Amino acid sequence: MAYPYRDDRETTTILSRHMGEPEARSLSGWLERGGYEALRKAVQMEPDEITEVVKESGLRGRGGAGFPTGMKWSFMPSEPSGPHYLCANADESEPGAFKDREIMRWTPHLLIEGCLIAARAIRAEHVYIYVRGEFFPVIRVLNQAVVEAYEAGYIGESVCDSGWGCDLTVHIGAGAYIAGEETGLMSSLMGGRAEPWMKPPFPAQRGVFGAPTTVNNVETLASVPGIVMNGSAWYRQWGSEKSPGTKMWCCSGNLTKPGNYELELGLPLGEIIHDVCGGPPEGRKVKAVLPGGSSTAFLTADELDCVTTYEGLQEAGSALGTASPIVLDETAEIVPAMRRIAQFYAHESCGQCVQCREGTAWITKILRRIEEGDGEPRDLDTLYDLCDQLTGRTICVLADSVVFPLRSSLDKFRHEYEALMRRSASVAT
């Protein structure tokens, strides 16, 4: 078996095509697979031409927010007054997401190629790949690939002998969720604590080291070479008008065949869970799904016919996020699951904004109390109030990230919270 849990249905793969092929990691193996052709093409293109192709392709950021990539690039000044930087966000830290590490582990050159094409588009002179510190095997593979690419002239003073130069550095983070937030990433890259900053200034105005910067997710950048090579129409043959292309789906939880699947955007969520991943173990039913990772709202079993596009999941009241569905079946309890999610965000809050620092920790404490049977009905009012307070009032969206699952769990699984409280009442009497 090659890469585990490959989708056994007929699908076209762009990102995961060479996963499971150890030879694809080496430069020679990569070249045999058509590697760096897109970069050769890109260095002959004008920066704005590249941006235009990516814009037309409709590629959207794969880090969670889904911002159109080409548009993000177009915010960079077209007449540089100083250095520009590209940061590849390889700090993949959303609970449930495990796609970027696989892209880098199997096809490091795909990321490098994407980085250099993007760097050319935004007129960057230096690319930083900010890798999560715990990804030891990934970092080893990536570093090896960077060395090879430098030696072969795909990175350096004259990329593909075009006369255009660009450097690339792999920067190893120290493992903080918030370093995956773009301004937090840049703070960390500059040697500070990974603390997000208030926008404006936006990264394209004033980013890392004070220079215009674009931060793109690994999967986003890995999608770029195919688009540049084959054109925007090719990319748009998959997905919807607003969500074109393919996407890595990191499926986890109570599934028979959890794993990474590259799928066209727009399949019904239920199809991914049941047909692709085999559904929950025999004889059990789906109770809830966090469709886009831990920071998206819960969907119930009745809501699985929603379409897995950015707009489709938004309509369903959740979000595509990092496309990392976490499936909970009947054997799972919502309150402990929600407490564990809240505990994660409380642990990872950088602690700048009061709402997030104190709120995430307090939410965790309340949930733990409810979980242990000491809850009171008014705790739910407090939790709802905290949901309001943690929404849209902080520097970054970490606080909002805990609210999405929390509020939806309160709305949709209130009975599970109340059941725990009844337990407490019966003990008391």
Added chain:
Amino acid sequence: MTEGNDLINLIIDGIEIAVEPGTHVIDAAERAGVLIPRYCYHPGIPSRPAQCRVCLVEIEGQPKLQPSCKMTVTEGMVVHTASEEAEDARRAVIELLLVNHPLDCPICDAAGQCMLQDYALETEQLRSRLHEEKLVQGRDRIADDILYFADRCIICTRCVRFMSEVAGDETLIVAQRGDRNVIDTFPGRDLDHPFQGNIVDVCPVGALVHEDFLFKARFWDMDQTASICPGCSTGCNVTIDVKENQIVRVKPRHNPEVNSYWMCDHGRKHLVMSNRGERADVPLIRPDGRLVAADWSEALAWVADRLLEVTGGDAVVSPDSANESLFFLRELLDRLGIGGGSFRVPTGEEATLAGFPKLALRAERAPNTTGAELFGFARVDDPAPSPAGAGLIVLEDPLADHEPEWGGEAAFFLYVGGRLSSAARNAHAVLPVTGFAEMEGSFTNFEGRVQRFHQALRPPGLARPAWMVLSRLIAELDLRRGAETRTETPLEVGQAFAAMAVATPELGGFEWDSIGPKGARLVAAGDAVSADVA
């Protein structure tokens, strides 16, 4: 001033106001008389991280509440600081801050001047919804004389940013993450900076406290007096906190022309230490070889009689004396035909505040060297006593480091001062005067800025301001020299200042009441009345 048409017009809580472009909403509001709560924002610290979120306000047209410390004004902006949403957000921030904040106000040094206590009361949070245990973080000695109570800390990071951005010393950091965040020193480094005491002042709660002040006084038991630090020639504007007639604490007072919001640690300690020492509190005269107590009329009459018998002599003054005192001593010396006079200046190492370089602990450790020179006294290393047989007048120099017999050979040795050292006890008469914190007066700082200080302490016994003592001595002398009417003597400091200003061209045009909170610069002698009286 900016031209009127360059100003930005906006409305804050229904109040129309025009401010310079680039002004932040929080400052514009303050000018409109609306004080928006703030923790992380401090006007003296450049960065605006907008992280405490207590200054969130509603700005029409913006989908979300915005931090008023970070938003700059735009033409036609309409701001609501007290809308339902803004007040709700503010209430929540305070409630959340109290989640882990201990309610130890009864033993907290900051109680009564704590921004968390104030806003908690303002937002009517008398009960908490918290049923869980608070996080306990303990305390730490973060510097030699500064304690850090981690539980009280609200992580506004003012102290961290003061050190890095104003002091230019990146020693303080935020350690840990989330609600475990604490302020700490960078691993391997100690907080040891001549201006570090300011981190206590910028702390909006009682997380950072001076160990010297710990548990010493409740805020409401202290009186605050506007004063000038006498620790060096900078003349930092300070507030002296007094409890039971003792200086217990000194805090900087904002003056953008002198010290901004800051002062050095030397100044703080210097003032608190000034409580020490033995004081002369009654006039002493030596009619028959022994110093005996006298009342003021008797003492002044006796001293005036003796001064008439002296020909020639010298004077030693102190750069710690007020301008008014130095002026009246010069008047007295002129009447006695004594010229010259000298003073010594204690010195020490300089230390400049990187983020506001005008503020330095200056090498000259005295507040009024410029004033002493202005009134014709010469700076010397070691003042010699007058030649044997001549007169000797000492004003306020404590003479503490002199030989015990210093001054004993003078024909008449008058000591006008507050402290009785061995050398001072050689005087034929001691006229007890008030220390600077016990009187009103003015100092002239290193750059010639005349600044007023006010009375913080009750003087001991019969001690009186030196300008009062000396002016009355002059009147006694004049009477003995045949003046037809008694020379007019000032009854309060304004009159003393007026007499001084009239006789001193550099002070031309100044009046006591017109010297504003920023002080006034001396004008060149003979120059017109164009002092930058602020």
